[in-house]
Amino acid sequence: MRVTQSMLSQNMLRNLSSSYNNMGKLQEQLNTGKKVNRPSDNPVVVMKGMGYGMQVNKVEQYQKNMGEVNNWLDSSDDALDGVGQVLHRMKELATNAANTGTMTETDRKAIGTEMNQLREHLRDVANTKVGDKHIFSGSMTDQPLFNKETGLFEDGDSFSKHVEIEVFDGINLRVSTDVSKMFKEIDDMFGEVEGMIATGEGFSGLITSIDSKLDSVLSKRADIGARSNRAELMHNRLEMQEGAAKKQRSQNEDVDYEKTITDLITSESIHRATLSVGARIMQPSLMDFLR
Missing domain, CATH: 1.20.1330.10 (f41 fragment of flagellin, N-terminal domain)
Structure with missing residues (x-):
């Protein structure tokens, strides 16, 4: 299968979006102190919590x-x-x-x-x-x-x-x-x-x-x-x-702050690595190949 520049860009943007979503969820958990903040996050946890x-x-x-x-x-x-x-x-x-x-x-x-x-x-x-x-x-x-x-x-x-x-x-x-x-x-x-x-x-x-x-x-x-x-x-x-x-x-709903902070730091590191790789993928142009 032929991999084009457009495919690489789309994959990179999709990964960046997923990374943002993951970091956003972790930040929301730290702000609220709860594992789930809406039923769609985890219906089972929500039902048990009720x-x-x-x-x-x-x-x-x-x-x-x-x-x-x-x-x-x-x-x-x-x-x-x-x-x-x-x-x-x-x-x-x-x-x-x-x-x-x-x-x-x-x-x-x-x-x-x-x-x-x-x-x-x-x-x-x-x-x-x-x-x-x-x-x-x-x-x-x-x-x-x-x-x-x-x-x-x-x-x-x-x-x-x-x-x-x-x-x-x-x-x-x-x-x-x-x-x-x-x-x-x-x-x-x-x-x-x-x-x-x-x-x-x-x-x-x-x-x-x-x-x-x-x-x-x-x-x-x-x-x-x-x-x-x-x-x-x-x-x-x-x-x-x-x-x-x-x-x-508490065991059902409350976040483990130490684990959540660690996960957020890890997600941020992965996000930076994704941005770095994406910058290299997006950088080459026709002029770069002609040099």
Whole structure:
């Protein structure tokens, strides 16, 4: 086959174009830090990258859910700690009121006034909210446990149904604590105090009831603590899942800078050699042969 000057020139230009394209792709990879910047670069890598990206996003959403779980549990524990403080103070006042021989009418009125304030505080605690959700109202998170308009604690199946938050595929953690009955019983105890103060009797039985409710509060807090421990384990698991998913995505998409820089330097050297050879090929003319 006869090789003409035109064929040599066309081959040289085609090789130069390929060399430019290769260097352009390597420079783009260094600029973006990604192996592929459009689906046509490598469809397989792009599809895998989408899958890894979805996994990372899913784990990040579960981590946000874990933040809500911790808010619920921490707020519930803090609120029940407040209930415990109310009961301890109530016990102190009941013990003082039981000493009928040393208590004056003024003292009893003062105790009654403080008891009323403790009762109001208890009702406020029963309506504790996280964001816009009442955490002690079961599945009825939009309604307070204590209705200030009726002066009554709400009751019903909805107020004992649990609230759960998804923290992993197919794994839900219970964040609500069923204390509606306990709050109502404590509030009823406060309702009996007024008559006791008037007669000075019945405080011994009240103290026994307070101790029983303190045990209930401790039991509920222990349950919250157990769920908090599980939430911590799930948090650690999610961190491991996030690290694994991001590592897989990085291995699939991110460039190896050292290798890419080496490839670019090599491509530049080859490109210069191609230009040098091309200059020699294009240089000869008819006058050069006649010399």
